[in-house]
Amino acid sequence: MTLDPVLSHIDANIESAVERLLRLLRIPSISTDSAYRDECRAAADWLVEDLKEIGFVDAARRDTPGHPMVTGTMGEGARHLLFYGHYDVQPADPLELWDSPPFEPALEDTPAGKVIRGRGASDDKGQLMTFLEACRAWVAVHGALPARVSILFEGEEESGSPSLVPFLRAHADELRADLALICDTGLFDRDTPAITTMLRGLVGEEVIITGPDRDLHSGAYGGPAANPIKVLSRIIASLHDEDGRVTLPGFYDGVPEISDEMRAQWEGLGFDAEGFLGAVGLSRPAGEADRGPLEMLWARPTCEVNGIAGGYAGAGFKTVLPSKASAKISFRLVGRQDPLAIRDAFRARVREMLPEDCKVEFHEHGAAPASVMATDDPAFETARQALSAEWPRPAAFVGAGGSIPIAGYFKTELGMDSMLIGFGNDDDLIHSPNEKYDLRSFHKGIRSWARVLAALSEKG
Template identity: 60%
Template sequence: MSDLDRALERADANHEASLERLFAWLKIPSISTDPAYRHGCREAADWLKRELGGLGFSASARETPGHPIVLGSMLKPSAPTVLFYGHYDVQPVDPLEKWTTPPFEPRIIEGGGKKVVVARGSSDDKGQVMTFVEACRAWLETTGSLPLGVTIMIEGEEECGSTNLPAFLEEAKDELAAQVALVCDTTMWAEGKPAITSSLRGLIYEEVTVIAADRDLHSGMYGGAARNPLHVLSAIVAALHDESGRVTVAGFYDGVPETPEEVREQWRGLGLDADAFLKPIGLAIPAGESDRMIIEQIQSRPTCDVNGMWGGYTGAGAKTVIASEAHAKISFRLVGDQDPAAVRDAFRAFVRERLPADCRVSFEGHKGSRAIRVPFYSPALSKAGAALADEWGVAPVTIGSGGSIPVVGDFKRTLGLDTLLVGFALDEDQIHSPNEKYDLESFRKGTRSWIRILAALAS
């Protein structure tokens, strides 16, 4: 029997004890956003530090201005090192009355032919972190060592913005040196169908204010003659897309890569069409670029969306005024090598070019982030994909995420690391909602998957 087979066998033998350890961690109320649970966050960090220390990791809970960051290290001379990231903090539990069982009293519930753990943090992210910890345990208990060097970094502020993480990465970057980062805080494509998230869209966010008259005006006296900033801003917003759904800002698509045809062919086979994606939310017609599949529209193509517009009177009843100001919040999701600063400048120029001479405009920009991507043909992605296929009996889907995970950008900028995002949650796990749950089979096979991935990355 190979070392890999023995580690997999040990993980299966450890399954019940693994659940007991997970339950002990889930019982700790580590809500990072609520100061009342500061002690719970400390307790959760200390629990994990003891667990890693008991496995032989050099473990510590590093102080930050907020909640501690747990760092565990077990390096292997002349072998590559991976940096594993997760978080021990959880979302608030409100509304409490919608939980069928207390959120910090984990339960196993059976239904629909499967078993799930119900508790806050079961899927996001304590359960997923424990798949990796238990994989390390299986290797250590069978061979006395890990197949490669491993550094584990688990923070306690992911759910409130990871405020103190960038400074910690800069301070500890020598300790965090690795060849690739691993994140287990994402989902599978579907039950029984694993996925590797290889790209994350970047983001810029702008607030625009168009100003016309020096005060609100009576629409009976001034209507028809005075400029209405709501009309002006609405026209500008309407011009942001053409009839095919493409964004019309000059240079917007600079740096946008084409997805390799073999990857697009894989995506076509996933069956994600308008009926499957839009019908459950009461829609039917895709609104993105008309020559792109829905899966491209939501993960590999850039977007522009209006997130809010307002101005004038919005209270009950009637008030016939022409507003002096109109406002909009607009976000751009970026892909590939799009430059957030260049897109921001081009958007502002787009607005100014369409502004009447007697109007003014102001902008408030929020922090931008670049898109992150792992090359489709990177050795680490290929090895992890093969390991997942061996475990699940089906090749994983290599997908992008429409959202943004800032820590992945921090890993690239500060540590120079590409990141593989391999998660075992399901879309139905109700993360951030009452009755959050985690499928027991995902937990078991997630542990086995990490055992295989560690072996593959060591080869």
């Protein structure tokens, strides 16, 4: 099966593809609000019918205790691919900040080109539909897909995915494939496609230190009485050395160095560190003194203080010694770092620095390891070359500073790696008013998936 007529079909039918996306965007499938339960079901049903129209004859809505999953399988071939996307969207509030109604999507001219404006345009309906439109083109031209493809669409990604892991476990034999494809990511820049191969893990901890049994007058007790804010401040200050390294014992166990090839790829991206920081009012990189900004963002672990509370913070001044002080601290993890070991090391540090008169309590807020994809699988380089053929600049293997839990679940529950390819831009305003998806991203995204499917099927 040849690729060129598939690409020509995509180009000739892009208006119909956009209209299908607009129809899906009109469904307000807000998973976080129970008032939209029926709309989430309607979006799932819409996708089932669209999959059947393409040729996924077994496409079905799979009900869960929450919002439905959508599944389907089609095609034959040596390589079995599982494609994941989510059809649920974030709430549109505050509505008054939208320039047009969020669920009345439309094409819009902007100085940077045409965009598809509406909630879910980029996260994740537009991205999801790039893959479906690529499948539609393959079937329209050749009557079949070039590989065996299974579909898994989720309706709870924006609300914590409570039904996802139970569903993966219950249907593991059905869903397990050679490789998962995930479209919930973006381009490195407007001309450079990316395959995300590293996702940082996360440990969240809230620590509360209690000293006196009530707030105290600082004139009457200041000096002899333990001050929980001072105690907490010393503990937080001890977490990093003067070079920005985390000081917890064993923290860097399992942290790999990036390969020379990966480092060369990242250097070739021309990342503008000055512009990156300047856009948020900063000028000098913080963090580990001997690491570059991209490496710190994608391949190095961090310890960050996300919030501190204690004492009087209202208007005016109140001279008290607080009874309690608290902080929320997150650790981003890479490589094979053990999230539970890091949690234990943090708690041990707090306890060893705690004065006799103070007590501590901890509240955990999640613990997930990093995901590192096996890029030695030839499929990754094959896909990189296929993407490079579509875009002005060569595709790169990149990391992600945040976490995408589904990639970890596919590894832990189904034993398979994920290839994360998306076509969003940094200015798509996902989760914000006036969300958009560039028409160029949608069009070239469809063509990109058509190329990736062809390339992966050829390599078997």
